[in-house]
Amino acid sequence: MKKNKISKDWLNKQRRDIYVRKSKLEGYRSRAVYKLKEIDKKFNIIKNGINIVDLGSAPGSWSQYLSEKSKNSKIMSIDLKEVDKIYNTNHLIGDFLDERSQTIIINFFKGKLDLVVSxxxxxxxxNKNLDAISTGELSISAMEFSIKTLKxxxxxxxxxxxGSTFNEIVQNGKKNFKEVKIFKPPSSRKDSKESFIICKNIR
Ligand SMILES: C[S@@+](CC[C@H](N)C(=O)[O-])C[C@H]1O[C@@H](n2cnc3c(N)ncnc32)[C@H](O)[C@@H]1O
Incomplete structure (x- = not known):
């Protein structure tokens, strides 16, 4: 499919999408926020006063929700892109795959983490298959980081x-965490290959 045809389809989808409209009304920077809200509602992942890392945070709707819901927490976010300031959140512009970024995150907390969201x-x-592989690699790295840094x-x-990395991620999750769930939030687009893995309690 041609690039401008893809962006026209994307724009039309955005205009029709109820979550896009809702996010604008509620002051969130992206419709993505509803996926985190739905995950939190089902799995109760966000508590107050904890150490949280938000990976791939731009434009910032997940961080907005984390900061709102978890007021006394210490929060650090990272993205390749800049993110406008969010209350109580320290943003790092950088590549998460770069070890130096991971060291900055670890040093910032001076202790272990309670929650890593990516x-x-x-x-x-x-090319949906290619995108799935590349994003799968990001998810594998995020899990490796979490295993090292979580309480x-x-x-x-x-x-x-x-896609091809799905089973590897789930297997690795089951090897390293006691509870592993896969969940597709209702706000995740039906035609997207996206789902979320929720892993609790390190083995
Ligand atoms: C779907 S968006 C995140 C939306 C965000 N959760 C929100 O609620 O606003 C995915 C983000 O991952 C970021 N990203 C991709 N590769 C990355 C990497 N290697 N390091 C850091 N961020 C990365 C992209 O720049 C992009 O902003």
Missing amino acids: DMAVNTTG KNGCFVSKIFM
């Missing part, structure tokens, strides 16, 4: 795509 995704190329009763949530 909505990281590569820029879509139009025993910590929680890891990540976007994953149906």
